[in-house]
Amino acid sequence: MAKDTPLKPWRLDTLVVSSGRPDRVPGGPINTPIELSSIFHHGGEIAYARDSNATQESLEDILGDLEGGTARVFSSGMGAISAVIDSLAQNSKIVVPRDSYSGTRHLLTELASQGRIRWVGVDITDQENVLENCKDGDLLWIESPTNPLLNIANIAELCSIAHKLGAMAVVDNTFATPLVQRPLSLGADLVVHSATKYISGHSDVLGGAVITRDQEWVRKVTTRRSVGGAVLGAFEAFLLTRGIRTLALRIEKSQSNALLLARRLEGHDKVTRVRYPGLVSHPGHELAKAQMTGFGSIVSFELCGGESDAARDGAERLCSAVKLCTDATSLGGVETLLERRKRWDYEDFTPQGLIRVSLGIENIEDIWTDIESGLDQI
Numbered sequence: 269m270a271k272d273t274p275l276k277p278w279r280l281d282t283l284v285v286s287s288g289r290p291d292r293v294p295g296g297p298i299n300t301p302i303e304l305s306s307i308f309h310h311g312g313e314i315a316y317a318r319d320s321n322a323t324q325e326s327l328e329d330i331l332g333d334l335e336g337g338t339a340r341v342f343s344s345g346m347g348a349i350s351a352v353i354d355s356l357a358q359n360s361k362i363v364v365p366r367d368s369y370s371g372t373r374h375l376l377t378e379l380a381s382q383g384r385i386r387w388v389g390v391d392i393t394d395q396e397n398v399l400e401n402c403k404d405g406d407l408l409w410i411e412s413p414t415n416p417l418l419n420i421a422n423i424a425e426l427c428s429i430a431h432k433l434g435a436m437a438v439v440d441n442t443f444a445t446p447l448v449q450r451p452l453s454l455g456a457d458l459v460v461h462s463a464t465k466y467i468s469g470h471s472d473v474l475g476g477a478v479i480t481r482d483q484e485w486v487r488k489v490t491t492r493r494s495v496g497g498a499v500l501g502a503f504e505a506f507l508l509t510r511g512i513r514t515l516a517l518r519i520e521k522s523q524s525n526a527l528l529l530a531r532r533l534e535g536h537d538k539v540t541r542v543r544y545p546g547l548v549s550h551p552g553h554e555l556a557k558a559q560m561t562g563f564g565s566i567v568s569f570e571l572c573g574g575e576s577d578a579a580r581d582g583a584e585r586l587c588s589a590v591k592l593c594t595d596a597t598s599l600g601g602v603e604t605l606l607e608r609r610k611r612w613d614y615e616d617f618t619p620q621g622l623i624r625v626s627l628g629i630e631n632i633e634d635i636w637t638d639i640e641s642g643l644d645q646i
């Protein structure tokens with residue numbers, strides 16, 4: 269699925285299955301066991317499970333192979349993001365898409381209020397705007413597609429702008445997954461993930477990851493994990509490993525569902541705008557085609573009424589009317605979720621009537637019937 273060659277001879281949709289296995293010894297297990305021990309006999313490499321454990325190392329091998337670097341896993345996506353931010357020098361300036369994941373901006377707002385860091389929100393599709401703000405910046409945070417506006421950022425160009433100005437570039441690759449987009453190959457210094465989403469795929473576990481080729485950064489985030497304590501439990505590491513084995517199949521199905529839903533929504537008279545990079549009408553369509561191998565499985569759409577109460581109420585009515593799709597936050601699971609995104613804090617740039625849909629792997633005809641009959645009730 270990937271455009272460039274992975275580190276190992278297998279393709280990425282093979283690596284999701286083959287990586288992170290125990291050595292092939294007669295009678296040995298083919299899956300890494302859930303290693304339930306917080307302590308280890310003295311004299312070995314690991315003494316205590318806050319530093320590492322075998323089940324999480326298997327998952328790190330898989331994620332490292334997929335993204336093309338060294339992975340460290342964390343107890344949540346925010347745990348991974350915090351490990352990166354906490355490793356920055358005092359008063360560092362972070363440049364962030366203003367429509368980035370709300371939790372990231374919440375974290376930065378908290379840290380800025382303590383005088384720990386500075387941050388500024390930018391339009392990540394506007395390279396002039398990014399360049400201007402990176403001049404005294406230390407870290408450029410990139411999301412593409414963004415959440416929930418699904419804007420596409422030119423990752424390679426933004427990384428090179430950041431590097432020329434002496435800043436590092438980090439990509440939150442949660443929405444795309446490494447099967448669809450590989451930011452380290454596009455020039456990013458670090459990739460972060462909320463493994464809670466597509467990597468898990470089953471909405472039953474929290475997890476996060478940082479992946480990098482820079483060994484100094486591997487050391488930094490490993491230290492942050494050990495002393496900060498955002499350690500992924502062995503059972504959670506097992507669930508994530510089990511989930512990732514089917515990532516390629518799940519992505520294939522949910523992406524094709526997303527394109528079909530986006531096209532049908534575009535023709536619906538109660539919908540004013542559909543945001544999906546796979547649509548020719550999307551301003552980032554050509555760029556997405558160039559830097560991704562697919563268009564992801566998230567579709568956002570806006571209902572008639574602009575910023576009016578009617579648009580807000582209509583969107584809430586649709587969310588409560590659906591019977592197959594689930595009105596819940598989050599994304600990346602086998603089940604289709606939708607929500608009115610503006611419900612949440614830190615969604616200043618989100619239109620009142622915007623619905624974000626995370627496509628699952630159900631039959632698209634059933635998903636469409638459900639959403640269409642919800643739209644009829646507005």
Ligand SMILES: *Cc1c(COP(=O)(O)O)cnc(C)c1O
Pocket residue numbers: 344345346347369371415440442443461462463464465474475476
């Ligand atoms: C969910 C999410 C996060 C946070 O991850 P958690 O696992 O919930 O802590 C970060 N970035 C993006 C893009 C997300 O969707």
